Amino acid sequence: MKINNLTLAYWNKIILEKIDLEIPKWEFVFLIWKSGSGKTSLISSLIWDFKPFLGNIVLDTGENLYWQKWDFILSYRRKIWVVFQDYKLLESKTVYENVAFAMEVCGYKDDYVIKKVPEFLRLVWLLVKKDKKITQLSGWEKQRLAIARALVHNPDVIIWDEPTWNLDPQTAMEIMKIFDELNKMGKTIIIATHDSNIVDKYKKRVVAFKDKKIFSDEKKGSYKY
Numbered sequence: 001m002k003i004n005n006l007t008l009a010y011w012n013k014i015i016l017e018k019i020d021l022e023i024p025k026w027e028f029v030f031l032i033w034k035s036g037s038g039k040t041s042l043i044s045s046l047i048w049d050f051k052p053f054l055g056n057i058v059l060d061t062g063e064n065l066y067w068q069k070w071d072f073i074l075s076y077r078r079k080i081w082v083v084f085q086d087y088k089l090l091e092s093k094t095v096y097e098n099v100a101f102a103m104e105v106c107g108y109k110d111d112y113v114i115k116k117v118p119e120f121l122r123l124v125w126l127l128v129k130k131d132k133k134i135t136q137l138s139g140w141e142k143q144r145l146a147i148a149r150a151l152v153h154n155p156d157v158i159i160w161d162e163p164t165w166n167l168d169p170q171t172a173m174e175i176m177k178i179f180d181e182l183n184k185m186g187k188t189i190i191i192a193t194h195d196s197n198i199v200d201k202y203k204k205r206v207v208a209f210k211d212k213k214i215f216s217d218e219k220k221g222s223y224k225y
C-alpha cells in the first residue's frame with residue numbers, strides 16, 4: 001500500500017502532516033518513536049478507524065481506500081488485521097474453542113475448522129495448551145492466542161500496536177520469532193513500538209515519526225540516532 005500525502009488531525013490539532021510512505025507486500029516494518037508521535041493514529045487510519053484530514057491510502061489493487069464504500073471496507077478489514085491490546089479473547093472458553101469459535105463465526109465448515117485450528121495453534125506454540133481456559137494463560141500465551149485468532153482470517157497484513165508493552169525483554173524476543181515466521185509465510189508485518197530492544201535486534205525496515213513528519217526511513221534500521 002501507498003500512504004499518500006496523509007494528514008491526520010484531531011479537531012484542529014495536527015498529529016501527522018503530509019506523510020508519504022510506501023509499504024510493499026511482504027514488508028516487515030517497524031513504526032517507531034516516542035509515545036505521542038502518532039503511531040497508533042496512523043494504524044487506525046490504515047483500517048479506516050480514523051479518517052484523515054487530507055490524503056489517501058492507495059491499495060496494491062490501485063483503489064483509494066477513502067473513496068470506497070462500506071462493504072469494501074468490511075472485506076478489506078479481513079485482509080489487514082490489527083491485533084488490539086486487550087486481545088478480545090473469550091474468557092470462559094478454552095484455547096481451542098477461542099480459535100474454533102472465530103472460524104465458525106466466519107462461516108467455515110466443521111471439518112475445515114477441525115483441520116485448521118491445530119495448525120494455527122502449532123504456529124504460535126499453543127497446541128499443548130489447547131484445553132486450557134483463558135484464565136489459566138499467562139499474558140504471553142494470551143498474546144500468542146490473539147495471533148492465532150488473527151490467522152483465522154488469513155490476512156495479508158498483520159498490524160500490531162506495541163506488541164511488547166507487557167512482556168519482559170526475553171519474551172519480547174520470542175514474539176518477534178513468530179512475526180518473522182509469519183513474514184516468511186508471505187504476510188506483511190507492521191509493528192508500532194517504542195521498544196528499542198526488539199527494533200535493534202531485528203534489523204528490519206524502521207520508519208521513525210517525529211514532529212508530525214517521517215524523520216527517517218531505513219532499510220535495516222535501528223532505534224539509535
Ligand SMILES: Nc1ncnc2c1ncn2[C@@H]1O[C@H](COP(=O)(O)OP(=O)(O)O)[C@@H](O)[C@H]1O
Binds near residue numbers: 037
Ligand atoms: N482521541 C484523541 N483525541 C485527541 N487527541 C488524541 C486522541 N488520540 C490521540 N491523540 C493525540 O494524538 C497524538 C498522537 O497519539 P498516538 O497516535 O496515540 O501516538 P503514539 O501511538 O505514537 O503514542 C498525541 O499527541 C495524542 O495526545
Ligand SMILES: [Mg+2]
Binds near residue numbers: 035036039041162
Ligand atoms: Mg500508540
